[in-house]
Amino acid sequence: MGSLNTEPLLSLDVLADGAVIEVEARLDGEDAESLVVHRQGASVRAWLNVCPHAGRRLDWAPGQFLRSREGLLVCAAHGASFELEGGQCVAGPCRGDALRAVAVEVRDGRVWLAGSAPAAG
Template sequence: MSSLNAPPLVSLEAIPDGGLVAVDAVLDGETESLVVHRAGAAVRAWLNVCPHAGRRLDWAPGKFLLSREGQLVCAAHGASFELEGGQCVAGPCRGDALRAVPVAVRDGQVWLAEA
């Protein structure tokens, strides 16, 4: 999934603690939008695609809705995803999950990792 020549996705300091950012990455030869979430030093990433209707999760490029409970909310139909594993906990795709993309933090940068 990753390439030895690929640049880092984003610097860790560019992601607010508890926040979400959108980045582009080349996966299997295709450029895809990813949602990257930071919780302290831990970083998780998923495809920026809601499993309900295949639409992007952001309401504007790189702008995401977070519920009061700290869940990512799909801007199109309101599905809510917990940010530990990307499981849909409410809305039209309850029980589905976002497609995880393995990432790692090295030298203050977020990189694609081997699956």
């Protein structure tokens, strides 16, 4: 069985340093899932766009995320705040929980689900 994802999630060019964006990807199942992707310098992290509090999307409209002055990601539903290193909830109704991480890797200026990038030639 091959990977369902033969395309990169996105080009690094469209993800400014410090930014958070939403992309859709197929992980295991048939349906595309919404992911939150964050870039910090050369490092890119991704999580499911699902809040551990009540399972709602984190964005208030597709791809529109609230950020605190400190750079935390704030769930649009009830205000849970997440740090963007490990996806831990540091304030709000699910404090102590964490976003579900999705492994990604950067190769040739593009972001891929881990294991789905073509082998380097």
